[in-house]
Amino acid sequence: MAVRVRFAPSPTGALHIGGVRTALYNYLFARQQGGTFILRIEDTDQGRYVPGAEEYIIEALKWVGLAPDEGVGFGGNEGPYRQSDRKEIYHKYAHELVERGHAYYAFDTPVELEERRQVEEHFTYNHLTRNGLNNSLVLDSAVVQQRISQDDPFVVRLKVEPGRRILIQDLIRGEVAFESSELDDKVLLKADGMPTYHLANIVDDHLMRITHVIRGEEWLPSTAHHVLLYEGFGWQDTMPKFSHLPLIMKPVGNGKLSKRDGAKFGMPVFPLSWKGETEEDSFEGFREAGFLPEAVVNFLALLGWHPGGDQEIFSREELINAFSIEHIGKSGARFDYEKAKSFNQKYIHAKDNASLATMVRPLAAAKGYEVSDAFLEKAVGLMKERVTFLQDFVETGYYLFExxxxxxxxxxxxxxxxxxxxxxxxxxxxxxxxxxxxxxxxxxxxxxxxxxxxxxxxxxxxxxxxxxxxxxxxxxxxxxxxxxxxxxxxxxxxxxxxxx
RNA sequence: GGUCCGUUCGUCUAGGGGUCAGGACGCGUCCCUUUCACGGAUGAAACACGGGUUCGAUUCCCGUACGGACUACCA
Known part of the structure; x- marks a missing residue:
């Protein structure tokens, strides 16, 4: 079966560098397998939607050379590829799941549940508690129908039956087991009519005939729910294979790399610069910092993956040929900016003067340097072995121009x-x-x-x-x-x- | 707290029952060069701990410790 993978970011702001790596791994796998790489925009949380984020994601993918074969802004026959445009589809499937007996309507409000959590420390909406709550499992069906028809807010929840052991065969981690009794009854359809990630992701992956789900490790705990959904719909035979990527960690200290770490450590953590509402919400990107996209790709590829052997510099073709999910590491990888810089340095050295001149030209123009191509080529030739960033040509080497x-x-x-x-x-x-x-x-x-x-x-x-x-x-x-x-x-x- | 995942030099990693545990970044020294860099050479630097299994464990198993993710009508 032809490989189809997707990169499914949420347009809640600039695309984090970890997201770029996820996109890269999906892309490399697709290319190597002769498959299809899809971009799907997961904008089901209208409260977190940030204007411009979608455009940013697309531009970022283009900059690093990971243009999708299908997706928002790239065409394709399995669309729409923006989840907010698929609202009715999720509705249909959510209700179908209720009819199949694997989901139910629930009328408990967020406020009520929050109050419950206040008194009961570890309150969970699950097989133990659902019978004492406000849902179609306990309410009379006539009442349920009436409440729904009179537009009472409700959600659809997954009905997780206890007593089952759910096995996941993760391509990176091997077998991972969960007890269904430990799982909560996740909300599938929210009161605003939008699906949660869990529902949308399963429905879309199925409809878009996704064969491999390559995503961050933060999704591993909810994968058991996803398996239950595939089963509930009767799609278990075409369920994609899962691969959960290790996280990218802070350069120093504990925890995963966050957008704030950019300012904290004086380095970019986004592919492109992002102008947010505030100073704190604005970030410098690798592109603007003077990185070559090939260098960023090489650096990112090796942050959590290595084909074996001693090679460090990989061309795009070599990455595609050498890539394999089995060689992705299991443990979190610390973000090492020094190493990123060294990759950039090496890629600049390896670039011919004419190409470098083309890249430096706008930087020179911004400084008001008007020089001939011949001059600029010679100038970058003289400087290329002593720069780390593209800007260095006109900053460190300003004296060649003025x-x-x-x-x-x-x-x-x-x-x-x-x-x-x-x-x-x-x-x-x-x-x-x-x-x-x-x-x-x-x-x-x-x-x-x-x-x-x-x-x-x-x-x-x-x-x-x-x-x-x-x-x-x-x-x-x-x-x-x-x-x-x-x-x-x-x-x-x-x-x-x-x-x- | 609960569930799940992880642990080889400071960092990214290779390796995998018997290796001088290899490479890269960074750091030190030397060479090249009367600059800086590049390049070359070289050095310091790691199998978390405790039990097994085994003739032999860094490698396999189990614990412990530590780290991480998840635990929302967010993704």
């Missing part, structure tokens, strides 16, 4: 002494006479100049570097000079002298 703003005074105090100013002036004059201005010729002349004057390279090179870049870090001096050209180079040599 005059030096700050001099490393510490080095100058040490070096700008004795007859050095005079020597430097002489060198500047010599440079001014150059016919051919390139790195090789420059290096030759400077070297012979140093010899003539009986100096050491250390007397001159650091000063040249400071003149050109202002700092003791950066590309080779001669390469920079060639890139800047004769005029700019001379200007900077003179600027240093007049600053003393």
């Amino acid at each position: 005059p030096v703003k700050f001099y490393d005074e510490e080095t100058l105090v040490k070096r700008w002494n004795g007859d050095i100013p005079a020597v430097f002036a002489a060198l500047t004059e010599k440079v001014a006479t150059f016919e051919e201005f390139n790195a090789v010729a420059l290096e030759e002349s400077v070297k012979s100049f140093i010899q003539e004057k009986n100096l050491k390279p250390g007397d001159i090179l650091p000063l040249l570097r400071i003149a050109l870049a202002g700092t003791m870090k950066g590309p080779a001096v001669y390469e920079m000079a060639e890139l800047l050209g004769k005029n700019a180079t001379l200007e900077r040599l003179k600027a240093l002298q007049s600053s003393r």
Whole structure:
């Protein structure tokens, strides 16, 4: 049977990086199996709906290159793919389940249940308590009909029969067992007419012919309910196989990675930036932080999965080929930003100059740098082995695009002494006479100049570097000079002298 | 509290009855380079604990400890 998997986020805000990883694993599995990757929007909680979240999810998936084959914004024949557009479908199935005797109507209000929980610490709506509550199991059927027809608010609850052992074969964790007596009678259809996750997810997965459910570990405890639902509908033969992914944990401290950890640890935890209502609800994304999507994908792929062996860098094709659910880890994986940065660094190194220039172009433009493609390509070529983020090209390496703003005074105090100013002036004059201005010729002349004057390279090179870049870090001096050209180079040599 | 899941260097992980327990990130040292980085070499660094099973357990089983998730008319 053709593999069909889905990524089913809730549009309650920006898509967390853990969600991106879930999407990635679903995508990799689908691609490897020649299957279909579906995006379904689970917006059944109207109270938590956040405008723009759906667009964000789609844009984020596109950025990391995980465009679905079917789904909201991507077409497909099994739609609609937005759960709020499927309301009637859930209604139909909820009532069908009641008729089949696996669910019932309940009139208890949230307030009543809350009060009950106040007095009874561990109150649960289940096989032990339901007979003392306000539902179609105890009420006279005529009363039930009447209350429903007069629009009394009601919910539909799953009728969990005690005394059963429910076995789940998880592809990652093996067999997981639950006792039905421990399970509560979950709400399937809410009083507002919308389904809960439990109902919607089973109905949709069945209707959309999903073969594998790959989702976060937080769903493992409710999977027993899901199995009961498949059985209740008589769909057990086509029930998808379950795989529950380990969670992504905070870099330090306890618990799973949360959106607040981004600000706390000074790192992105979202793929794209998100502008919320407030400052606290706004986040920087990996994209805006200067990450390459391939690097993010590689990093995320290995956060909880590894095919075995020593390989760390995987192309998209290699990931697809090597992926397997069985090699997904069982324990939570700590989010290691240092490692994420190192992946980015490696991917930037590996990128050709022309592609990098294309990516840096808008960043340069934002700073007002107007340079030719040829110049930009050479500039990124000089910088690419010393940057971590795309911004570093125009921030750390700003001096390739505009005059030096700050001099490393510490080095100058040490070096700008004795007859050095005079020597430097002489060198500047010599440079001014150059016919051919390139790195090789420059290096030759400077070297012979140093010899003539009986100096050491250390007397001159650091000063040249400071003149050109202002700092003791950066590309080779001669390469920079060639890139800047004769005029700019001379200007900077003179600027240093007049600053003393 | 209850239910379920988990536990190999600081972190991500490989491995799996007999290995010098391997790689990567980070950290240290050295080489390259009179810059910084890259690159290369090298070092420190782990099988949570206690019982079994076994000739032999990091690996299999059971406990304990610790960690995590769930426990809503949220997903």
